Amino acid sequence: MPSEMLNGTMYGWAFLIGLPLFIAPSVLVRMDIWQRLLAARSEKVARKAALWSGFGMLPFYLLFPLVGMAMRVQSGDTLAPDDTTFLFLSRHSTNGLLAFSVVGLMSALMSSGDSFLNIISISAVNDLKGWGIGEMTSQVFFRMLRVAAILFGMLALILALLIPDIVNLMVVGLGTISIFVPITLLALIDKEPLRYRKSALASILSGFAVNVLFFILGVSLPRQYEAKSSFVPAFVVAGIVLVSGVFLTRLRNREATGDV
Incomplete structure (x- = not known):
């Protein structure tokens, strides 16, 4: 195998360094993890x-990764x-084991997929309440x-068709x-994170825009x-925008209360 596949530099040093620093904390914002925590009977159960x-x-x-490395050795590039x-x-594997494995993998993917789809839909509808729609009846909410x-399912399908390479996707x-990690950390450590909601929104939008921009740049060049x-x-941009927003919000609050 090429040496860069063994030392982790296949996609460059930025990718290698960014994985543990930025992608590893993304488990903090994975909804399948939060589902288990929020549904736990107690804090002790949640920690477990x-x-x-x-x-x-x-x-x-x-x-x-080991499967990919083994197939690379056997089949080449x-x-x-x-x-x-x-x-x-x-x-x-035998035909029976192959069928069992494929069904198991598809079941796991479908389970994770519908969990994410369900959660993002609930979150989006709940967020609409704060954008002028107000309270909803149960019938309207479920509709x-x-x-x-x-809509989100169709969007996911379109993205999967536009980016057919599963690794890139x-x-x-x-x-x-990962761009949600900074605001999640803020929500976990700050006692009143709601006061920074505008900064959080700016952090998400800026991080998403930069992510899309650089991905398009990488695909094009x-x-x-x-x-x-x-x-x-x-x-990095999402973190800088959030930290800057938090600083400015605190500064304005101090000026308003005369604590400056």
């Missing part, structure tokens, strides 16, 4: 759920990333929830999630920039 979730996720982060896992299973689920998805590293400047 978080701990076991981490241990349960770790093998998969190790397993699939002509193998499409989308086909790697299936070909690995088909070559190293809007179904509409939101359809996954990295862009993780990069998009792959020799100048690695598209998979788009989350690095996005995370």
Whole structure:
């Protein structure tokens, strides 16, 4: 195998450094993790759920890269990333085990997919209450929830068709999630995070815009920039915008109360 695939520099040093610094904390904003925590019977159970979730996720982060490396050694660089896992299973299992594995993987993907779709739809509809719509009846809420689920589902499908490379799609998805890390940390450590809601919105929008911009740049000019590293400047910009917004908000509050 090429040495850069073994030392982690395949996609450049920015990608390698950015993974542990910016992508690793993205588990803080993963809704499947928060579902377990919010549904826990007590704080003790929530801590156990978080701990076991981490241990349960770790093998998969190790397993699939090893599968890819094994297939690279066997098939060379002509193998499409989308086909790697299936070909690995088909070559190293019986028909029955292959069917069981494919069904298991699809079940896990569908479970995670509908969880994310459900949560983002609920969050979007609830957010609309703060943008002038006001209170809703249960009937209206569930109707809007179904509409939101359809719209977000169609958007996800369109993105999957526009970005057919599953590796690029996954990295862009993780990069998009990572821009929510700064505001999540703020919400966890600050006693009154709601006062920074405008700064949080600016952080999300700026991080998302930078992520998309650098990803397009990487796709258009792959020799100048690695598209998979788009989350690095996005995370940095989102963090800077949030910190700046928090500082300015506190400064204005001090001026308003005469504490300056």
